[in-house]
Amino acid sequence: MEKKLSIISFSGDFDKLTAVFTLATGAAAVGYEVNIFFTFWGLDAIKEKQGRSFLGKSPLTKAFGFLMGGLKVAPVSRFNFWGISPKIFRSLMRKNNVATLEELVEYAKVLGVNLYACEMAMHILGLKREDFIPEVKDVLGVATFLKLADDGQTLFI
Amino acid sequence: MEKKLSIISFSGDFDKLTAVFTLATGAAAVGYEVNIFFTFWGLDAIKEKQGRSFLGKSPLTKAFGFLMGGLKVAPVSRFNFWGISPKIFRSLMRKNNVATLEELVEYAKVLGVNLYACEMAMHILGLKREDFIPEVKDVLGVATFLKLADDGQTLFI
Amino acid sequence: MEKKLSIISFSGDFDKLTAVFTLATGAAAVGYEVNIFFTFWGLDAIKEKQGRSFLGKSPLTKAFGFLMGGLKVAPVSRFNFWGISPKIFRSLMRKNNVATLEELVEYAKVLGVNLYACEMAMHILGLKREDFIPEVKDVLGVATFLKLADDGQTLFI
Numbered sequence: 001m002e003k004k005l006s007i008i009s010f011s012g013d014f015d016k017l018t019a020v021f022t023l024a025t026g027a028a029a030v031g032y033e034v035n036i037f038f039t040f041w042g043l044d045a046i047k048e049k050q051g052r053s054f055l056g057k058s059p060l061t062k063a064f065g066f067l068m069g070g071l072k073v074a075p076v077s078r079f080n081f082w083g084i085s086p087k088i089f090r091s092l093m094r095k096n097n098v099a100t101l102e103e104l105v106e107y108a109k110v111l112g113v114n115l116y117a118c119e120m121a122m123h124i125l126g127l128k129r130e131d132f133i134p135e136v137k138d139v140l141g142v143a144t145f146l147k148l149a150d151d152g153q154t155l156f157i
Numbered sequence: 158m159e160k161k162l163s164i165i166s167f168s169g170d171f172d173k174l175t176a177v178f179t180l181a182t183g184a185a186a187v188g189y190e191v192n193i194f195f196t197f198w199g200l201d202a203i204k205e206k207q208g209r210s211f212l213g214k215s216p217l218t219k220a221f222g223f224l225m226g227g228l229k230v231a232p233v234s235r236f237n238f239w240g241i242s243p244k245i246f247r248s249l250m251r252k253n254n255v256a257t258l259e260e261l262v263e264y265a266k267v268l269g270v271n272l273y274a275c276e277m278a279m280h281i282l283g284l285k286r287e288d289f290i291p292e293v294k295d296v297l298g299v300a301t302f303l304k305l306a307d308d309g310q311t312l313f314i
Numbered sequence: 315m316e317k318k319l320s321i322i323s324f325s326g327d328f329d330k331l332t333a334v335f336t337l338a339t340g341a342a343a344v345g346y347e348v349n350i351f352f353t354f355w356g357l358d359a360i361k362e363k364q365g366r367s368f369l370g371k372s373p374l375t376k377a378f379g380f381l382m383g384g385l386k387v388a389p390v391s392r393f394n395f396w397g398i399s400p401k402i403f404r405s406l407m408r409k410n411n412v413a414t415l416e417e418l419v420e421y422a423k424v425l426g427v428n429l430y431a432c433e434m435a436m437h438i439l440g441l442k443r444e445d446f447i448p449e450v451k452d453v454l455g456v457a458t459f460l461k462l463a464d465d466g467q468t469l470f471i
Contacts, residue, residue, distance in 0.1 A: 005460070008312070010176055012235065017356055019324055019470075022434060025458025027166075040172055041235055078326065078355055089438065096437045120179060121199065123253045142183025146162070149310065153463065155322070155470040156312040165469070167333055169392065197329055222360055257403025278338060280410045281403065303319070306467065313333075313469040 003032045004027075006145075011067060011157060012041030013077035014086040014101065015093070020157050021043075021104035028111035036108075037145045039118035043125065044068045045105065046115055046132045053060025068125075071101055109135050116140045160189045161309025163302075168314060169198030169225060169257065170234040177202075177314050178261035185268035186240040190309070193265075194302045196275035200282065201225045202262070203272055203289045224281075228258055266292050273297045273305075317346045318466025320459075325471060326355030326382060327391040328400040332470050335418035342425035345421065347466070350422075351459045353432035357439065359419065360429055360446045369404075382439075385415055423449050430454045430462075432434040 004115075005027040009020045012023045020036065028034045038046050047070050076086050093100045099107065109113070122128070122139065129139060162184040177193065185191045195203050195266060204227050204263045233242040250257045256264065265272075272293045279285070279296065297305075319341040324333045334350065342348045352360050361384050390399040407414045422429075429450045434451065436442070436453065443453055454462075 003460075008176075008180075010173070011314075016324070019353065023322075023460075026435055027460055028266070030457045030460070032460070039176065092438050092440075096440075098434055098437050120255055123442070124249050126249075126253075129194050130237045142180055143187045144188070146160075146180075146184055146189070146310075153468045154312060155462075155468060157312050157324075157418075157470050165333075165337075167471075171382075196333065250316075263315075277412055280412050283408050283410075293361070299337055300344045303337075303341055303344070303346070308318070311467045311469060313471050 003027075004034060004035070005032045006035040006037065006149035006152055006154045007044035008145075008154070008156045009038045009045065010040050011077070012044040012074055014071075015076050015078075016087060016157050017042070017045050017071070017074060018089075018101050018104065021101065021108055022099075023155070023157075024113045025099075025104055025107045025111055028113050029109070034108075034111075034113040035145075035148050036113060037118060037140065037149075038117045038124075039121040039127040041068060043117060043121060043127060043132075044070055044074065044141050046117060046136055047127075048133050055138065071105070074101075093139070114148075116145065118142075118145075159182075161192070161306070162189045163192040163306035163309055163311045164195065165196045165302075165313045166193050166199035166202065167197050168234070169201040169227075169231055171231040171246060172233050172235075173314050174199070174202050174228070174231060175246075175258050175261065178258065178265055180312070180314075181270045182256075182261055182264045182268055185265070185270050191265075191268075191270045192302075192305050193270060193272065194273045194275060194297065194306075196278040197282075198225060200274060200278060200284060200289075201227055201231065203274065203293055205286075205290050212242060226261070231258075265299070271305075273302065275299075275302075317341075318349070318463070319346045320349040320351065320463035320466055320468045322468070322470045323350050323352045323356035323359065324354050326358040327389070328385075328388040328403065329390050329392075330471050331356070331359050331388060332384070332403075332415050334417065335415065335422055337469070337471075338427045339413075339418055339421045339427065342422070342427050348422075348427045349430065349459075349462050350370070351430045351432060351454065351463075353435040354439075355382060357431060357441060358384055359437060359448075360431065360450055361441075362445060371387075380409050383457075384422060388415075414429055428462075432456075432459075442463060454471055 024034045117136050117139045119139050119141050181191045274296045276296050276298045338348045431450050431453045433453050433455045
């Protein structure tokens with residue numbers, strides 16, 4: 001049977017998203033079926049329109065649209081230093097020939113990693129299917145995700 | 158065999174506790190056995206006396222009693238803005254017909270989700286069995302929890 | 315078959331590292347095979363030279379060497395209060411006869427917990443095999459770790 005790795009990608013932090021996509025691409029490269037379920041701040045990683053914007057209809061959802069500005073402005077979970085730190089990481093990754101976060105996301109698409117968006121978190125944050133990249137396979141609830149993740153390893157990041 | 162989901166609920170953040178209870182109730186609703194093992198800041202979610210208080214005997218444990226004020230004052234892990242953000246989340250959840258954290262906790266009780274408290278963390282923080290809601294099934298150590306979680310999925314949140 | 319617990323230790327926070335080693339030693343004590351894969355900030359826990367130092371060759375990696383000062387200066391994920399909080403935790407753990415983080419790390423070594431370092435994170439942060447304690451069994455990539463973790467429980471902390 002095919003091995004399976006499922007990841008609930010909750011965090012919007014640069015370093016944790018890097019961990020999500022490193023694990024996902026590493027597993028997919030050795031033949032695993034990989035499912036990523038983006039929820040809450042993690043939805044940031046699959047937004048079509050990267051950069052700070054004002055998606056959503058109400059002032060509140062607009063505020064979250066601004067705060068969640070996508071991969072380019074994702075902060076580091078520790079020692080963020082007003083956004084200097086993700087830039088340092090990117091430069092270290094390039095210098096040391098490690099794939100950057102944006103490259104990892106591209107690899108994940110090429111390797112056929114399944115990307116899913118969490119229905120409930122989309123409701124809370126006022127996001128719609130059209131706000132995400134076309135590679136997002138489906139919008140799911142918890143029960144459907146658990147069924148997909150069944151019989152494999154599941155991580156919450 | 159019955160499917161099983163076990164969650165180690167470590168964080169005291171509003172958004173992460175929402176994830177814990179969304180996953181727990183979603184899984185229980187489709188017939189999973191669900192075990193939540195509350196430890197460290199997560200113990201906040203099952204305190205009987207919600208609101209900031211001074212549980213514990215020493216000045217140090219009293220301080221933690223004050224800082225861990227329960228669900229009503231749980232901060233958001235990101236963009237907390239001095240406590241405005243959890244209020245915004247609550248209002249967005251209500252407006253968009255998503256269950257609030259308090260409602261999810263009630264659902265969990267009704268759906269028979271098993272709630273456990275971590276013995277070691279209780280020792281550190283100076284908390285006793287009586288400080289928790291009566292629905293807490295037992296106080297456990299790591300080994301007993303691992304036995305319960307065996308043959309299912311386990312998440313650390 | 316022997317039960318297995320694998321932990322991806324990503325965080326450098328005092329409380330989360332305490333959770334990693336409590337789970338690891340608790341599982342090893344009841345006969346589990348335990349693997350810990352240290353990555354990113356988690357690498358802090360297995361550095362040979364504890365205390366703030368300037369490992370790494372470039373100014374950037376030197377800066378991370380300083381910021382990641384090992385177990386003695388690891389902050390708490392919440393209510394850190396400029397480093398007072400980990401000291402309070404240590405004193406509470408001692409007073410309440412709970413093993414401190416340093417003691418847990420020693421137990422882990424004695425109990426034969428397998429310690430691994432993440433190759434990619436070492437590249438990014440400019441760390442070498444010699445920078446870690448001799449108990450570190452190997453330097454691994456994601457695919458090898460997944461193979462080790464196969465057929466057991468895996469947690470991301």
